[in-house]
Amino acid sequence: MKRIRLTIAYDGTAYCGWQMQDGAATVEGAVKEALEQLLGEPVEVAGASRTDAGVHAMGNVAVFDTETKIPPEKIALAVNRYLPEDIRVQKSEEVAPDFHPRYCDSTKTYEYTITNTPIPIPTLRRYSHHVYGVLKVDAMQEAAGIFTGTHDFSAFCAAGSQVKSKVRTIYDVRVEEIPLPLEMQGSQIRIRVSGSGFLYNMVRILVGTLLEVGRGRRTAASVEEALQSGERSQAGPTAPACGLMLVGIEYGENDGTDKEQGKV
Amino acid sequence: MKRIRLTIAYDGTAYCGWQMQDGAATVEGAVKEALEQLLGEPVEVAGASRTDAGVHAMGNVAVFDTETKIPPEKIALAVNRYLPEDIRVQKSEEVAPDFHPRYCDSTKTYEYTITNTPIPIPTLRRYSHHVYGVLKVDAMQEAAGIFTGTHDFSAFCAAGSQVKSKVRTIYDVRVEEIPLPLEMQGSQIRIRVSGSGFLYNMVRILVGTLLEVGRGRRTAASVEEALQSGERSQAGPTAPACGLMLVGIEYGENDGTDKEQGKV
Numbered sequence: 001m002k003r004i005r006l007t008i009a010y011d012g013t014a015y016c017g018w019q020m021q022d023g024a025a026t027v028e029g030a031v032k033e034a035l036e037q038l039l040g041e042p043v044e045v046a047g048a049s050r051t052d053a054g055v056h057a058m059g060n061v062a063v064f065d066t067e068t069k070i071p072p073e074k075i076a077l078a079v080n081r082y083l084p085e086d087i088r089v090q091k092s093e094e095v096a097p098d099f100h101p102r103y104c105d106s107t108k109t110y111e112y113t114i115t116n117t118p119i120p121i122p123t124l125r126r127y128s129h130h131v132y133g134v135l136k137v138d139a140m141q142e143a144a145g146i147f148t149g150t151h152d153f154s155a156f157c158a159a160g161s162q163v164k165s166k167v168r169t170i171y172d173v174r175v176e177e178i179p180l181p182l183e184m185q186g187s188q189i190r191i192r193v194s195g196s197g198f199l200y201n202m203v204r205i206l207v208g209t210l211l212e213v214g215r216g217r218r219t220a221a222s223v224e225e226a227l228q229s230g231e232r233s234q235a236g237p238t239a240p241a242c243g244l245m246l247v248g249i250e251y252g253e254n255d256g257t258d259k260e261q262g263k264v
Numbered sequence: 265m266k267r268i269r270l271t272i273a274y275d276g277t278a279y280c281g282w283q284m285q286d287g288a289a290t291v292e293g294a295v296k297e298a299l300e301q302l303l304g305e306p307v308e309v310a311g312a313s314r315t316d317a318g319v320h321a322m323g324n325v326a327v328f329d330t331e332t333k334i335p336p337e338k339i340a341l342a343v344n345r346y347l348p349e350d351i352r353v354q355k356s357e358e359v360a361p362d363f364h365p366r367y368c369d370s371t372k373t374y375e376y377t378i379t380n381t382p383i384p385i386p387t388l389r390r391y392s393h394h395v396y397g398v399l400k401v402d403a404m405q406e407a408a409g410i411f412t413g414t415h416d417f418s419a420f421c422a423a424g425s426q427v428k429s430k431v432r433t434i435y436d437v438r439v440e441e442i443p444l445p446l447e448m449q450g451s452q453i454r455i456r457v458s459g460s461g462f463l464y465n466m467v468r469i470l471v472g473t474l475l476e477v478g479r480g481r482r483t484a485a486s487v488e489e490a491l492q493s494g495e496r497s498q499a500g501p502t503a504p505a506c507g508l509m510l511v512g513i514e515y516g517e518n519d520g521t522d523k524e525q526g527k528v
Binding site for chain 1: 272320322350390443448
């Protein structure tokens with residue numbers, strides 16, 4: 001028995017998220033089905049990040065156990081033949097039998113893309129959130145710094161989440177403006193967040209709150225207050241799923257810390 | 265009677281190109297239909313670039329004549345309500361009655377995007393061409409310089425084209441490498457070409473030829489020879505449509521706009 005780790009990229013547009021649900025198209029379901037077709041044995045897939053409906057990934061991570069004789073690093077190419085073109089396994093490798101993608105220390109990096117133009121741009125509509133009014137990027141950059149560090153992120157977690165501790169560590173939040181051709185009269189704004197773990201909807205609420213800052217409806221001080229309050233109602237709305245991308249997950253050397261990880 | 269110029273962005277995936285054809289979904293057809301619904305009068309649309317099936321645009325240009333009393337600059341927003349979400353008019357403005365988007369001097373800029381990774385990346389598949397083997401970007405950059413200037417581009421024109429002169433001027437060809445997250449084990453390569461005009465499939469043949477250079481199957485000297493030969497068979501294959509984007513078209517001083525130098 002070997003444990004195999006997969007790095008998986010997908011276009012989340014057509015899926016009801018990562019996690020398997022009865023009667024719904026999910027990324028986990030598609031990967032499990034493709035592995036079973038390839039290997040001819042039942043497979044249980046455990047994913048690192050249970051991305052929501054419509055959220056994309058370049059590097060989500062999952063593991064499964066198998067008796068196969070296919071060399072671990074060849075599984076990626078082989079399983080892609082059984083997957084739809086909106087899911088592609090990028091890498092496959094053998095890991096220690098006790099490695100678990102959710103219970104091992106990791107750094108996750110998410111990127112949220114905003115297209116800030118007077119009129120939506122069709123080729124950017126699937127992988128970014130369109131915002132009409134001109135955003136104050138420098139104000140967003142200033143406010144973004146507030147999230148860095150270890151905080152109780154209760155105010156930035158979807159109501160109803162059952163997770164025990166809402167303390168998480170964010171290593172970095174970067175707000176970057178990328179120019180678009182002159183005709184578009186605007187730019188793209190990328191918010192890149194990396195941290196040890198994220199609560200349910202945390203990145204999207206963080207972005208929704210920074211968007212209020214960009215629109216001039218909220219100051220950096222009020223973001224600080226929302227964080228302190230621990231009240232979901234004090235933070236901004238949840239930004240739409242299509243702008244969010246799980247860029248990648250990096251694992252440290254330590255295995256097996258039994259730690260909760262939430263859904264983003 | 266007023267002549268209105270539109271700047272139009274579209275996702276070409278679902279269309280058989282710009283130009284109207286019986287029984288086929290075309291961008292021109294969709295724009296004409298939306299304008300007629302908005303204005304309640306028959307409309308003839310003349311486009312600047314007749315992009316091929318599957319080619320995208322940020323800033324194609326078209327004109328039409330109208331009796332409407334809607335202020336010219338308001339037409340963009342108004343007509344978008346009648347267009348599918350994969351076409352969006354970015355700008356509308358009145359131009360001189362003799363302005364024609366194809367017969368006035370202009371600089372067109374195209375961008376071709378290649379995703380150069382061992383495995384395709386689902387979120388990049390719609391707007392770039394995937395190439396497996398590692399490309400030699402520096403060799404492509406060197407060979408790209410050959411195209412700059414005024415040349416007979418017969419070798420870089422689809423066979424059967426009826427155009428009289430195949431002499432065109434390319435102002436600039438730039439090959440740029442954009443890093444991707446580490447997990448993807450590769451990069452994106454963007455080839456940006458600007459010129460006074462382009463022959464049928466010219467940018468895609470130029471890219472197909474540079475790809476042979478990147479793969480090490482062709483030297484810069486052989487690109488020079490292909491150009492000199494004037495023979496289509498001496499150049500590389502036509503690169504796929506989905507990687508190509510018409511970024512924008514700039515018209516010179518004599519474009520007949522009533523405004524200062526029209527950046528279109």
